[in-house]
Amino acid sequence: MSHTDAxxxxxxxxxxxxxPLAQDLKVDVAVVGAGFTGLRAALDVAEAGTNVAxxxxxxxxxxxxxxxxxxxxxxxxxxxxxxxxxxxxxxxxERMAHMSLRSxxxxxxxxxxxxxxxxxxxxxxxxxxxxxxxxxxxxRNAKLWxxxxxxxxxxxxxxxxxxxxxxxxxxxxxxxxxxxxxxxSLTRGLAKAAISAGAAIHSHSPVTKLxxxxxxxxxxxxxxxxxxxxxxxxxxxxxxxxxxxxxxSVMPLTSVQMSTNVLDEARLGPLLRKGHTISDTRRMIxxxxxxxxxxxxxxxxxxxxxxxxxGGFGWMMKDAVARFPILKGATWTHQWSGRIxxxxxRVPHLHEPEPGLIAGLGYNGRGGGDVxxxxxxxxxxxxxxxxxxxxxxxxxxxxxxxPIAASSRGWTGHGMAALSGRTRGAQRTTYGLGRIITGxxxxxxxxxxxxxxxxxxxxx
Ligand SMILES: Cc1cc2nc3c(=O)[nH]c(=O)nc-3n(C[C@H](O)[C@H](O)[C@H](O)COP(=O)(O)OP(=O)(O)OC[C@H]3O[C@@H](n4cnc5c(N)ncnc54)[C@H](O)[C@@H]3O)c2cc1C
Numbered sequence: 001m002s003h004t005d006a007x008x009x010x011x012x013x014x015x016x017x018x019x020p021l022a023q024d025l026k027v028d029v030a031v032v033g034a035g036f037t038g039l040r041a042a043l044d045v046a047e048a049g050t051n052v053a054x055x056x057x058x059x060x061x062x063x064x065x066x067x068x069x070x071x072x073x074x075x076x077x078x079x080x081x082x083x084x085x086x087x088x089x090x091x092x093x094e095r096m097a098h099m100s101l102r103s104x105x106x107x108x109x110x111x112x113x114x115x116x117x118x119x120x121x122x123x124x125x126x127x128x129x130x131x132x133x134x135x136x137x138x139x140r141n142a143k144l145w146x147x148x149x150x151x152x153x154x155x156x157x158x159x160x161x162x163x164x165x166x167x168x169x170x171x172x173x174x175x176x177x178x179x180x181x182x183x184x185s186l187t188r189g190l191a192k193a194a195i196s197a198g199a200a201i202h203s204h205s206p207v208t209k210l211x212x213x214x215x216x217x218x219x220x221x222x223x224x225x226x227x228x229x230x231x232x233x234x235x236x237x238x239x240x241x242x243x244x245x246x247x248x249s250v251m252p253l254t255s256v257q258m259s260t261n262v263l264d265e266a267r268l269g270p271l272l273r274k275g276h277t278i279s280d281t282r283r284m285i286x287x288x289x290x291x292x293x294x295x296x297x298x299x300x301x302x303x304x305x306x307x308x309x310x311g312g313f314g315w316m317m318k319d320a321v322a323r324f325p326i327l328k329g330a331t332w333t334h335q336w337s338g339r340i341x342x343x344x345x346r347v348p349h350l351h352e353p354e355p356g357l358i359a360g361l362g363y364n365g366r367g368g369g370d371v372x373x374x375x376x377x378x379x380x381x382x383x384x385x386x387x388x389x390x391x392x393x394x395x396x397x398x399x400x401x402x403p404i405a406a407s408s409r410g411w412t413g414h415g416m417a418a419l420s421g422r423t424r425g426a427q428r429t430t431y432g433l434g435r436i437i438t439g440x441x442x443x444x445x446x447x448x449x450x451x452x453x454x455x456x457x458x459x460x
Pocket of ligand 1: 032036059062069073207234239340341367
């Protein structure tokens, strides 16, 4: 499935001119990947007056950022505060919780600041509970997050139906801070802002080799050589073998989406009539929104086919009609997919495996709010050669030290655990994929074997 299949291509602002790299280059900061993370990082670095260049294998926004659901959900996918505290430790918990819950407001403020034309609207997010037991958990957790300032409102089944037009939900939680953006426009707008601030962006410029000689990083970018003092890896679900072991630090999953033709008012009227977005509590989560142009978008989890395409649309079409019976007979004009990256602890990871090499990834299907914030901070971290920004949020009094082992097992380092203040030795964390796999198989999303994904943690 090609990028042009994404509905966003229809309504996006035009792309900036980002020519492929045509000569050897020396920069202070090199960024790999032109999605939310890489571009927001580049913007911050450029605004700090530092020389920065972004290298993207395909088009700008070719990864998840230009294919996303564009939902701005102001919350990490950590079920409850205790989970986040367990993942990052007491010292960083408050900062990270604050950053996460503020992320939607921060994003909309940033969009306003740079005047990005991305159909931004902060009209709220409904998370709908699919059964009584999900309701109990979700309402309990909402109250726990409210103690940290989340501002969630609990609503009953009638209110869910009234706000969203969705059937079959027993209750819900609303965040008025949530909202939606046109994700391809947002990413292109970020590229424009970064270029205006002085960043160079080179699309169709894959980074195929990365090695450190002394204090300088040497990169092979297409046919050219690039030298940089600091390299920021912003490749999330598209992470390749560029940095040994990084790829296996996350679990890539395929998320799929589809959009209808322009619906008439009789059909569209009851659907998300006040402009909220909706996602639900099922393990095989769905997420939906309506467009200013009258289309309805429906997304969920899919899978990669043996031929490299994406599957899961058949199930999604049935589910869309089950949830929104009024969609029966609607024409689905666009179908597309992209890769998200899961982490064992459901929080994003920041790694600094070697001096001047920083990787931020593992957004667990979020990004509209959190990733942009993280990207900025990763970028700021890159400037000084020592972690700042994100560091301030998580580990102010600690220098990152997450060595990579040459082992084929992959990444020997688990950012947040390392940051959380655990001391020497190695710990093994079993990725809780069992439940995900069960969910996938139950929903006939086959694909994954019963592999256990193990991340080994070394804190030096
Ligand atoms: C279908 C879908 C729906 C989603 N819905 C939502 C949503 O509603 N709300 C939300 O908050 N989040 C959502 N997400 C998640 C969110 O989009 C991602 O977390 C976010 O976009 C990740 O941004 P990123 O910049 O880190 O990575 P990406 O946008 O994936 O960018 C990584 C880039 O790195 C490039 N790259 C990789 N290797 C190299 C290399 N060696 N050299 C050069 N370039 C390289 C890739 O080409 C890619 O463009 C969704 C994701 C998908 C796929």
